[in-house]
Amino acid sequence: MSILENPTLETVPVTLGTRSYNILIGRGVLAEAGPRIAALFPKARVAIITDTHVEGLHAAALETTLADAGVASTRIIIPAGEPSKSYAGFVHVCDSLLAARIERGDVVLALGGGVVGDLAGFAAASLRRGVAFVQCPTSLLAQVDSSVGGKTGINSSHGKNLIGAFHQPALVLADTALLDTLPMREFRAGYAEVVKYGLIDNPDFFNWCEANATRIFGPGPERDYAVAVSCRAKAAIVARDEREEGDRALLNLGHTFGHALERIVAYDGARLVHGEAVAIGLALAYRFSHYLGHCPGQDATRVSMHLQTLGLPTRLQDVPGGCGTTAGLVEAMAQDKKVVRGSLTFILAHGIGRSFIAKGVEVAQVEAFLDAEFAAQSA
Amino acid sequence: MSILENPTLETVPVTLGTRSYNILIGRGVLAEAGPRIAALFPKARVAIITDTHVEGLHAAALETTLADAGVASTRIIIPAGEPSKSYAGFVHVCDSLLAARIERGDVVLALGGGVVGDLAGFAAASLRRGVAFVQCPTSLLAQVDSSVGGKTGINSSHGKNLIGAFHQPALVLADTALLDTLPMREFRAGYAEVVKYGLIDNPDFFNWCEANATRIFGPGPERDYAVAVSCRAKAAIVARDEREEGDRALLNLGHTFGHALERIVAYDGARLVHGEAVAIGLALAYRFSHYLGHCPGQDATRVSMHLQTLGLPTRLQDVPGGCGTTAGLVEAMAQDKKVVRGSLTFILAHGIGRSFIAKGVEVAQVEAFLDAEFAAQSA
Numbered sequence: 001m002s003i004l005e006n007p008t009l010e011t012v013p014v015t016l017g018t019r020s021y022n023i024l025i026g027r028g029v030l031a032e033a034g035p036r037i038a039a040l041f042p043k044a045r046v047a048i049i050t051d052t053h054v055e056g057l058h059a060a061a062l063e064t065t066l067a068d069a070g071v072a073s074t075r076i077i078i079p080a081g082e083p084s085k086s087y088a089g090f091v092h093v094c095d096s097l098l099a100a101r102i103e104r105g106d107v108v109l110a111l112g113g114g115v116v117g118d119l120a121g122f123a124a125a126s127l128r129r130g131v132a133f134v135q136c137p138t139s140l141l142a143q144v145d146s147s148v149g150g151k152t153g154i155n156s157s158h159g160k161n162l163i164g165a166f167h168q169p170a171l172v173l174a175d176t177a178l179l180d181t182l183p184m185r186e187f188r189a190g191y192a193e194v195v196k197y198g199l200i201d202n203p204d205f206f207n208w209c210e211a212n213a214t215r216i217f218g219p220g221p222e223r224d225y226a227v228a229v230s231c232r233a234k235a236a237i238v239a240r241d242e243r244e245e246g247d248r249a250l251l252n253l254g255h256t257f258g259h260a261l262e263r264i265v266a267y268d269g270a271r272l273v274h275g276e277a278v279a280i281g282l283a284l285a286y287r288f289s290h291y292l293g294h295c296p297g298q299d300a301t302r303v304s305m306h307l308q309t310l311g312l313p314t315r316l317q318d319v320p321g322g323c324g325t326t327a328g329l330v331e332a333m334a335q336d337k338k339v340v341r342g343s344l345t346f347i348l349a350h351g352i353g354r355s356f357i358a359k360g361v362e363v364a365q366v367e368a369f370l371d372a373e374f375a376a377q378s379a
Numbered sequence: 380m381s382i383l384e385n386p387t388l389e390t391v392p393v394t395l396g397t398r399s400y401n402i403l404i405g406r407g408v409l410a411e412a413g414p415r416i417a418a419l420f421p422k423a424r425v426a427i428i429t430d431t432h433v434e435g436l437h438a439a440a441l442e443t444t445l446a447d448a449g450v451a452s453t454r455i456i457i458p459a460g461e462p463s464k465s466y467a468g469f470v471h472v473c474d475s476l477l478a479a480r481i482e483r484g485d486v487v488l489a490l491g492g493g494v495v496g497d498l499a500g501f502a503a504a505s506l507r508r509g510v511a512f513v514q515c516p517t518s519l520l521a522q523v524d525s526s527v528g529g530k531t532g533i534n535s536s537h538g539k540n541l542i543g544a545f546h547q548p549a550l551v552l553a554d555t556a557l558l559d560t561l562p563m564r565e566f567r568a569g570y571a572e573v574v575k576y577g578l579i580d581n582p583d584f585f586n587w588c589e590a591n592a593t594r595i596f597g598p599g600p601e602r603d604y605a606v607a608v609s610c611r612a613k614a615a616i617v618a619r620d621e622r623e624e625g626d627r628a629l630l631n632l633g634h635t636f637g638h639a640l641e642r643i644v645a646y647d648g649a650r651l652v653h654g655e656a657v658a659i660g661l662a663l664a665y666r667f668s669h670y671l672g673h674c675p676g677q678d679a680t681r682v683s684m685h686l687q688t689l690g691l692p693t694r695l696q697d698v699p700g701g702c703g704t705t706a707g708l709v710e711a712m713a714q715d716k717k718v719v720r721g722s723l724t725f726i727l728a729h730g731i732g733r734s735f736i737a738k739g740v741e742v743a744q745v746e747a748f749l750d751a752e753f754a755a756q757s758a
Contacts, residue, residue: 087470094466098537126505129532129543130622153508158477164508165544243509 010228014148014235016168016242023148023172023231026224030136030175033062034069037107040170041132046073047102049093049120050111053080054138057181062111062136073109074100078119082267085115085154087163093123107132107170113139113186114146114274118161121152125167135172139182140190141275143174144197144230149238149248160259160267166243174231176224187217188311189275192254194226196282197233199303200250203353205229210306249357253347254281257288260332261316264323271320272313279307283314284373289348291369299351316370317377326370330363389607393527393614395547395621402527402551402610405603409515409554412441413448416486419549420511425452426481428472428499429490432459433517436560441490441515452488453479457498461646464494464533466542472502486511486549492518492565493525493653497540500531504546514551518561519569520654522553523576523609528617528630539638539646545622553610555603566596567690568654571633573605575661576612578682579629582732584608589685628736632726633660636667639711640695643702650699651692658686662693663752668727670748678730695749696756705749709742 009026024032037046046066050059055077066073076096078084097108108131110120117135124133137147153164179187194216198206215222234251241248258274258281265271283304289295304314316323323329333344343360350356388405403411416425425445429438434456445452455475457463476487487510489499496514503512516526532543558566573595577585594601613630620627637653637660644650662683668674683693695702702708712723723742728734 087466087473091466094542095535095537098535098541122505126501126542126544128541129530129545151508156474156477158474162477162507163473163505165505166508 010224010231012228012231012235014168015239019150019168021168021170021172023174023235025143025174025176025228025231027177027219028175029173030058030062030178031065033109033134033136033173034065034067034071036171036173037066037109037134038069038071041105041107043105044071044132045102045106046071046109046134047097047100047106048073048075048109048111049078049116049123050075051078051080051084051113051116054112054116058111058136058138058178062109074102076100078116080115082115082155082269085119087154087156089119090122090126090154093119094127097123097127102127102131104128104131107134109134109136110147111136111138113137113142117142117147118152118164119154121150121167121169122154122164125152125165130167133167133169135169137172137174138178140179140187140227141193142190143176143179143227144190145193145234147172147174148231148234149251150242155267159263168242172231174227176227177219179223180219184217186273186275189273189279191216191310192275192279192282192307192312194230195306196251196253196278197230198353199282199286199349200233200253200355201353202229202233203351205233206306206352213306213310247357249345250347250355253349253355254278254285256333256344256346257281257284257329260329261319261323263332264328265319265321276313279312280314280316280318283307284316285347286349287373288346288366288369289350291372292348292365295349295351295354299349302352315377316373326367326374329370330366333366389603389610391607391610391614393547394618398529398547400547400549400551402553402614404522404553404555404607404610406556406598407554408552409437409441409557410444412488412513412515412552413444413446413450415550415552416445416488416513417448417450420484420486422484423450423511424481424485425450425488425513426476426479426485427452427454427488427490428457428495428502429454430457430459430463430492430495433491433495437490437515437517437557441488453481455479457495459494461494461534461648464498466533466535468498469501469505469533472498473506476502476506481506481510483507483510486513488513488515489526490515490517492516492521496521496526497531497543498533500529500546500548501533501543504531504544509546512546512548514548516551516553517557519558519566519606520572521569522555522558522606523569524572524613524630526551526553527610527613528627529621534646538642547621551610553606555606556598558602559598563596565652565654568652568658570595570689571654571658571661571686571691573609574682574685575630575632575657576609577732578661578665578728579612579616579632579734580732581608581612582730584612585685585731592685592689626736628724629726629734632728632734633657633664635712635723635725636660636663636708639708640698640702642711643707644698644700655692658691659693659695659697662686663695664726665728666752667725667745667748668729670751671727671744674728674730678728681731694756695752705746705753708749709745712745 108124135147150168258277286300391402487503514526529547637656665679
């Protein structure tokens with residue numbers, strides 16, 4: 001059955017003028033990569049960037065659909081894991097693309113999770129000053145967040161995602177069937193980003209998540225629906241503010257605390273993966289909003305309860321091995337790229353689905369709040 | 380005297396919608412960097428990227444104007460020379476910018492020639508996915524070519540400028556007085572790019588160059604005029620075709636042969652600097668155009684004569700140490716990023732100031748022409 005006749009396929013347009021593109025969501029959509037890419041880029045060659053883990057699971061199927069559509073492809077492999085998102089990884093992918101003679105008019109395709117997508121996207125943005133880019137995200141996190149919106153980049157010793165480019169994909173194929181093999185911990189971590197869209201500005205979706213979360217984890221239509229709602233929410237914000245000069249910052253809900261926690265554990269995924277850091281960050285953002293008098297305590301509690309029900313961490317003490325001190329966390333936040341001229345910007349909330357950008361939050365307030373959080377956990 | 384009252388100042392606008400900017404040209408314009416940047420970017424900090432050669436000549440003057448205007452600055456030094464335009468140079472500049480806590484809203488300023496501008500520009504494009512960029516070109520080549528138009532990048536072992544970004548500056552300050560200290564060989568090399576603008580589409584300017592070339596080398600108004608005409612020509616083409624999807628390729632006149640020659644000498648500036656390679660490339664492009672029946676022989680001769688008069692190389696045999704074989708040159712051309720799907724694209728000419736894009740030039744024609752060039756030199 002062609003995806004064009006697939007009644008379960010969701011198409012989410014991302015409206016960005018000449019850089020507009022579609023996100024196709026549904027079970028089996030990866031098998032449409034060949035004809036879709038052939039239609040968009042006649043005669044193009046495709047460089048598939050994937051990692052040592054995903055390669056064995058999905059690369060052959062992708063290559064089959066490309067070959068069947070007459071699209072030539074080459075495979076570039078990176079080691080699985082966050083360390084690939086580095087200067088060295090960037091050099092490796094760029095030089096591999098050059099060695100494969102990928103030219104303007106060809107396509108770089110990311111088959112993998114957020115690491116593969118961010119790294120491949122930055123390489124696509126930089127190769128010959130920019131070639132076309134296609135995302136085939138294989139993790140929930142990548143399907144609902146990192147594959148959409150054009151943020152690409154690598155980490156430096158100074159922090160995550162500090163070097164990169166805005167480079168929109170020309171097509172995103174989010175095959176929800178690929179999530180069947182995703183480890184539970186990784187699925188759960190990606191779910192934190194799904195919940196985030198409800199918390200940002202869609203209280204109805206948060207309500208629906210509370211009622212349906214366990215079904216999202218299964219292979220049924222609820223999963224596809226959750227991915228589609230998430231992509232639509234992100235697409236709407238990105239269309240309004242592609243380069244994060246305003247509203248797009250709302251997508252950072254939970255991320256100022258979250259990034260600081262990841263930094264504290266030195267990005268050790270064994271202790272804390274990104275989505276888990278975001279889960280704690282979301283809970284902290286709501287409790288901080290309540291602490292500052294912006295948000296009812298019952299809403300903050302509801303957020304934490306929902307995340308806990310699904311097995312996600314919500315407190316500083318949930319970080320295996322601990323997460324240091326108030327001073328350490330504040331220092332880690334100050335390293336974040338969302339710091340503007342020394343003052344801290346937070347995404348706070350007036351309630352479920354009522355987030356807002358809070359500029360110029362005083363460090364003293366953050367310190368007092370974190371002191372209280374540390375005290376509560378030792379009590 | 381403020382530049383605003385300076386009757387010799389030329390302002391060349393580059394019209395690119397929200398990314399439009401001005402090129403200011405004239406003696407002493409560097410002293411206006413402070414007030415100009417303070418006006419464009421209130422409260423911004425400036426990271427000055429310069430090299431070990433230019434630092435001693437001009438960095439102090441730049442820092443004085445910035446300080447006088449209340450603009451805080453920091454200095455990042457790279458080794459002078461082409462090897463800095465590398466992955467390692469990119470990592471060094473990016474990490475130095477992060478260590479200096481340059482944030483969104485701050486400014487990366489390139490003070491130097493093409494290497495500094497291309498490297499600093501790519502770092503500015505990539506730091507936090509893009510910060511503002513100002514060019515203060517200190518060589519003739521950089522003033523008339525590389526500082527204008529937004530092409531940034533680094534070299535890889537696969538070739539020059541293969542990794543980079545389109546990232547327009549917010550301001551270009553071309554202080555022609557800085558050229559007083561430029562070594563003659565470097566000035567002459569830059570002059571090849573000046574002549575190029577006459578050859579592309581401005582026969583009157585080529586006539587004027589023939590009549591005034593020696594005065595361009597002096598500190599008089601002819602130099603400022605030549606820089607301004609060159610910048611206006613480039614600005615017009617860039618405004619029509621920012622990302623080189625059409626007309627902008629005309630700027631590559633002389634560069635397909637030129638880049639191949641640079642590759643053959645392994646980018647050894649002791650043997651051949653970029654402008655010298657372009658000079659030979661321009662002469663070859665006209666002789667090749669004549670060879671193919673597109674261009675009168677007298678026009679090809681006129682181009683070579685003018686370049687020779689100024690001491691620029693125009694023949695394959697002018698490359699110190701030789702430049703290999705026809706097969707080697709064709710292989711080097713095939714590595715160039717202007718190769719599209721295996722066929723060669725050349726910029727050819729119907730005459731002085733009448734260049735055109737020639738797609739699908741057959742390799743056999745190039746080979747026969749180069750064989751004839753090699754034969755002529757050994758005759």
